[in-house]
Amino acid sequence: MAKPRTYLCRCPECGGERQVMGVCRLCGSTEVPESITETLIFDLELGAPLVEEAISKFEQYLEVASNAGFKTMLVIHGYGSSGKGGEIRKTLRDNLEHNFYSDRVVDYYLGEDLKEANESYTQLLKRRPSLQKQKTQFKNSNAGVTVLILN
Numbered sequence: 001m002a003k004p005r006t007y008l009c010r011c012p013e014c015g016g017e018r019q020v021m022g023v024c025r026l027c028g029s030t031e032v033p034e035s036i037t038e039t040l041i042f043d044l045e046l047g048a049p050l051v052e053e054a055i056s057k058f059e060q061y062l063e064v065a066s067n068a069g070f071k072t073m074l075v076i077h078g079y080g081s082s083g084k085g086g087e088i089r090k091t092l093r094d095n096l097e098h099n100f101y102s103d104r105v106v107d108y109y110l111g112e113d114l115k116e117a118n119e120s121y122t123q124l125l126k127r128r129p130s131l132q133k134q135k136t137q138f139k140n141s142n143a144g145v146t147v148l149i150l151n
Helices: 051-068 087-097 119-127 129-138
Strands: 039-043 072-076 105-110 145-150
Touching (some): 039 051, 051 072, 051 087, 051 145, 087 105, 087 145, 119 129
Antiparallel strands (some): 105 145
16 A cells, blocks of 8 residues: 655645645645645655755755745765765765855754764754654764754
8 A cells, every 4th residue: 555645835825735846736836835844854865866966956955945934954865885975965064064055054963963862962852852753863873864954
């Protein structure tokens, strides 16, 4: 049996549940949707994109997520197959460090610093309690994710 789709947004025109990107499947609206959950989980590795493609797609999702009212974005970028950290991960984190997304990102947490029950993890959960549902992402720390706190 197929798993039912989970929608994270509501269409501002018809009120129907819809995806973050694209048009409303019910009314065809292209208006920015409204988030109905606090956290957007975005898998940057999906489809094995090149670095430029991945960062471009991330930037599109970041803009829509911020405009839709998401408070947190959990970015899954992987660690890289070389064992030294992947280029997508390095590029994203370098962009964050150099404030490329400061108009939309207030703060960020590196997955490897978020081992369950440590100080950074506890601080993050105080800011965004809904991330408790994603705790499997942070078991034994996870260098393949970055958590963004959005405006």
